[in-house]
Amino acid sequence: MLLPELTKNRAGLSESSWTLWREARAATREIREQISQTADANFLKVLEAFQECQVSEALLAGSTGYGYDDSGREAVDRLFARAFGCESAAVRLQWISGTHAIASALRGNLKPGQTLLSATGAPYDTLLPMIGHPQDYEGSLRSFGIRYREVSLKDGDIDIPAVEQALDESTGLVFIQRSRGYTWRPSFSIEKIAQLIKAIRERCSHDVTVMVDNCYGEMVEDLEPTQVGADICAGSLIKNLGATIVPTGAYLAGTERAVERSLTAFTAPGLGGHVGPSLGLARTMAQALSMAPQTVAQSLEGLVVAAWIFASAGFETSPGWNEPRTDTIQAIRLGSIEAQRTFCKAVQSFGLVDSRAIPVPVVQPGYRDPILMAGGTFIQGSSAELSADGPEREPYVCYLQGGTSRLHVELAALAALEKLTGE
16 A cells, blocks of 8 residues: 555654554445445435536626625525425525524524423533523523523433423424534434424424524435424534535525524515625535535545544544444543643644644633634634534543545544654
């Protein structure tokens, strides 16, 4: 095999690391082939979306200002809706994060006096101020008279009977967080989400909106939440569907009613989804969608190998290298603040940008604890590109994610293990 001979001097890795790499690649071959098959299925789905929507170069022209009659925006919205197998989608550069898009959906689909029910325990840190939990914030849902309840997970899994019991006439929206966030639990499969949605529909006699935070989950399986009954799902364009090339933005996809309500909350009544310039980036967003199946697959293949490498050294990983994956995150339990910092420093050194930078913990808006982040990325905060982060709190876990190339992920993992073990 020529690859180690060609790269080992430049990568600065030991011969024992290359031996470990060869073993990891051999051990994970079957799982990586399964990932490739899913990528093929997802690309066919995206290809059919482009064919059905009859995308032309002229359609991808953008606009400025208000964005009235922006053909590029409308074309990308149709593409996403078709790829997600749903009625409607909104893909907007003006949403600056997945949290921002989720906030629009929550505001648009909940009314004062209703209850937001989280079926997957406490949501991601940045959503808590938006909800007004555990303390209220100016402009939060709580400040507008919207109540909040959550159902704790049971042994790391969705407690469907408990969710059924928590539903009542005041429940306006059930929220499902697909990814693990900064917790030590599995992400949730489309199959599990489908089971939960079915139980909610059978239990509720009134109209309840089911929303899925789909961040990190897009294109990992061959179905999306909207294809198993979710009314709306949301995600960031600097994650999976941005394929490392969209500079900012987020999306919503779902029923026409749920998406339009969200857009009304995002812009203003009467404007809804009729405004929002694509600023010449409709082409980039469409191209990213076409690239996403393969980009996600490369990340997943690299993460499987990384999990095998760290498991072989005695580290606890989630998911395990041979366990099903439903998001593009690999959690590695490091056990100490020193190990966490060493890991992130090693990953940063393999970044394509700012490889000489040293990550330091920073208190970021919306987070309860200082966040340590390795992000040698072209786009700030991009987790479609190789990155690693985690809150500085016990049990000191690093969350490895992204990677345009599976080899990039694998090299960074080998480097991190070398630094941790002192080789």
